[in-house]
Amino acid sequence: MKFFIDTANLAEIKEAYDLGVLDGVTTNPSLMAKEGISGDSNVRAHYKAICDIVDDKVSAEVISTDFDGMIREGKELAKIDDKIVVKIPMIKDGVKAIKYFHSEGIRTNCTLVFSSGQAILAAKAGATYLSPFIGRLDDISYDGLELIEQIVHIYHTYGFATEVLAASVRHTMHLIKCAEIGADVVTCPLKVITGLLKHPLTDSGLAQFLADHAKAAGK
Numbered sequence: 047m048k049f050f051i052d053t054a055n056l057a058e059i060k061e062a063y064d065l066g067v068l069d070g071v072t073t074n075p076s077l078m079a080k081e082g083i084s085g086d087s088n089v090r091a092h093y094k095a096i097c098d099i100v101d102d103k104v105s106a107e108v109i110s111t112d113f114d115g116m117i118r119e120g121k122e123l124a125k126i127d128d129k130i131v132v133k134i135p136m137i138k139d140g141v142k143a144i145k146y147f148h149s150e151g152i153r154t155n156c157t158l159v160f161s162s163g164q165a166i167l168a169a170k171a172g173a174t175y176l177s178p179f180i181g182r183l184d185d186i187s188y189d190g191l192e193l194i195e196q197i198v199h200i201y202h203t204y205g206f207a208t209e210v211l212a213a214s215v216r217h218t219m220h221l222i223k224c225a226e227i228g229a230d231v232v233t234c235p236l237k238v239i240t241g242l243l244k245h246p247l248t249d250s251g252l253a254q255f256l257a258d259h260a261k262a263a264g265k
């Protein structure tokens with residue numbers, strides 16, 4: 047299972063990378079705006095800075111919603127660095143753009159996926175990654191994890207090469223359940239990755255070991 051971090055914050059990306067478990071980064075226009083990044087050249091420079099931290103797989107999202115615009119923008123993004131994966135929304139022209147980029151050997155991440163039907167379309171078009179949004183479905187009383195399970199089943203049944211990238215992951219249980227289901231990738235905030243470290247028995251056990259060691263040493 048791959049771990050991607052879902053942020054455009056360089057310090058958080060560095061912290062996750064330094065932990066040694068990071069496989070990639072996902073961003074979106076809202077996350078870029080949250081970091082105060084705007085304007086084409088600043089956006090490009092920021093993507094480059096992210097690519098310089100991690101080994102591979104940095105999702106950079108197009109803003110255009112028409113085919114020609116997505117192709118133009120996606121090509122520009124892909125030129126920034128070989129690590130870039132072009133992120134395309136699940137809309138009609140987006141499916142066409144995914145097909146185009148697939149034929150050009152440019153990796154894509156199909157985003158804003160909320161149904162199995164959308165997942166089938168993206169896989170048939172040749173998306174490298176598919177991002178179903180768990181938390182946003184949970185927010186409106188649909189079961190986000192159930193969608194991940196359905197898509198994993200469909201992709202395995204037909205041998206689709208597209209990897210299921212579980213997105214909009216809000217807490218550690220989302221991540222753990224995705225692992226049980228067999229999602230290929232999970233993208234989440236830093237606090238979800240570091241949240242996996244926590245267990246009260248680890249903390250109390252360590253405190254006891256250190257105390258016993260100090261006692262034996264006569265300290």
Ligand code: E4P
Binds near residue numbers: 072074157179182214
């Ligand atoms: C995925 O690529 C999206 O950037 C992200 O996971 C959305 O998460 P949110 O619903 O917490 O904004």
